[in-house]
Amino acid sequence: MVLACGLLMGKAAIAQSNTGIKIAYINSAVLLQNMPERINADSALAKYTRTFQEQIEIMTKEFQTKLQSFQSSEKTMSEAMKEVKTKELQDLQTRIESTQQSAQEKIQMKKQDLYTPILEKADKAIKDVAKEKNYDYIFDVNSQNGIVFSKDEYDITNLVKTKMGIK
Secondary structure: OHHHHHHHHHHHHHHHHHHOOOEEEEOHHHHHHOOHHHHHHHHHHHHHHHHHHHHHHHHHHHHHHHHHHHHHHHHHOOHHHHHHHHHHHHHHHHHHHHHHHHHHHHHHHHHHHHHHHHHHHHHHHHHHHHHHOOOOEEEEOOOOOOEEEEOHHHOOHHHHHHHOOOO
């Protein structure tokens, strides 16, 4: 991967010197790590996550207490009572699992809500710098996609679609 990236950058440097195309790169991880908004978002997300963790811990302790009580008195219980207590434990375990799943979904949504404006701000700043410095392409060394900015004039999607007979 590193070798391929190096070869790409080497070819890009040759293309840049021969064609006048301006290419740059950014380390988005470093950029995001240094944004004060990200630090605030991390803190808010951690606080939000703790509320769910506390709730799940309380439920888990309740389950453990009931399980221990059941196990210690199981031998003296009637079959009907065993069934009731077993059902109660199963229901509590199902509620715990449901709460965990719901918490994960809510935390993911909260993370998206918190980080979307931060990512949009970073993206805007990258595009603004690209336009100010007249870059044709900007690569992100931390992105699987690679390119975070390119001038529209280099987009050949419509030409390829036409070539393939796609409207």
